[in-house]
Amino acid sequence: MRVGLGRPIFGQYIRLFMKVKILAFGIAKDIVGGKAGAMEFSENATITQVKEALTEKYPDFDKLAKFSIAVNESYQEDTYVIKEGDELVIIPPVSGG
Amino acid sequence: MSDIDIQISSKPLNVPICYDYVSDHRAGGNALFVGTVRDQTHGKPVVKLDFEAYKPMAVKEMQKIAETMAERWDALKISIHHRTGTLELGDIAVIIAVCTPHRKASFEACQYAIDTLKETVPIWKKEYFEDGAVWVAAHP
Numbered sequence: 001m002r003v004g005l006g007r008p009i010f011g012q013y014i015r016l017f018m019k020v021k022i023l024a025f026g027i028a029k030d031i032v033g034g035k036a037g038a039m040e041f042s043e044n045a046t047i048t049q050v051k052e053a054l055t056e057k058y059p060d061f062d063k064l065a066k067f068s069i070a071v072n073e074s075y076q077e078d079t080y081v082i083k084e085g086d087e088l089v090i091i092p093p094v095s096g097g
Numbered sequence: 098m099s100d101i102d103i104q105i106s107s108k109p110l111n112v113p114i115c116y117d118y119v120s121d122h123r124a125g126g127n128a129l130f131v132g133t134v135r136d137q138t139h140g141k142p143v144v145k146l147d148f149e150a151y152k153p154m155a156v157k158e159m160q161k162i163a164e165t166m167a168e169r170w171d172a173l174k175i176s177i178h179h180r181t182g183t184l185e186l187g188d189i190a191v192i193i194a195v196c197t198p199h200r201k202a203s204f205e206a207c208q209y210a211i212d213t214l215k216e217t218v219p220i221w222k223k224e225y226f227e228d229g230a231v232w233v234a235a236h237p
Contacts, residue, residue, distance in 0.1 A: 025149055025150075026223075026235065027235040030232075070219070093235055094234070096221070097214050097218075097220075
């Protein structure tokens with residue numbers, strides 16, 4: 001799956017994509033059908049776009065109370081711009097304790 | 098500097114280990130919270146639970162909770178242990194132990210820890226009933 005507009009280079013829009021590793025836990029694992037996967041995003045994609053792409057591909061994410069994306073073992077704001085090599089983790093509502 | 102002991106384990110948790118960790122002559126109060134597996138949810142019998150953790154991040158988030166307990170309530174020693182894997186009725190899911198110079202702070206710090214753990218630490222509970230299973234809190 002590819003998401004985003006890319007960026008202009010030499011006057012043309014050239015789509016530059018990167019592959020990002022995504023892990024899933026809890027109900028997210030059931031929704032995507034596995035614990036680990038990869039998705040492609042444009043270079044300047046944000047967490048918002050990651051969430052939109054996930055919800056488009058797996059509509060069941062819309063039914064959750066909420067879900068967050070953690071990057072490299074920390075919660076990140078929706079405006080965070082993902083980078084090549086980031087480890088993204090889908091965090092459905094937590095329920096420890 | 099406070100002493101902090103954070104653990105996530107698939108083996109049964111041990112209350113005396115956490116309690117002993119926070120014993121300290123500088124403290125006037127030790128608070129201990131033990132979360133266990135209840136036999137029903139909204140009247141529906143629970144058969145067992147499964148806890149899954151995103152362990153590296155869960156440890157970091159538990160560490161943050163402990164650091165806040167130290168800062169805000171002058172907690173001297175803090176031990177937070179969480180279980181993963183399959184738990185039977187009555188098994189211990191979580192232990193929080195803390196000691197502070199005065200008793201009020203120990204209660205408050207302990208309450209803060211369990212409430213925040215349930216909000217932020219990436220651990221998920223699946224409840225098994227006789228007729229199926231659900232991920233707790235997943236849906237509104």
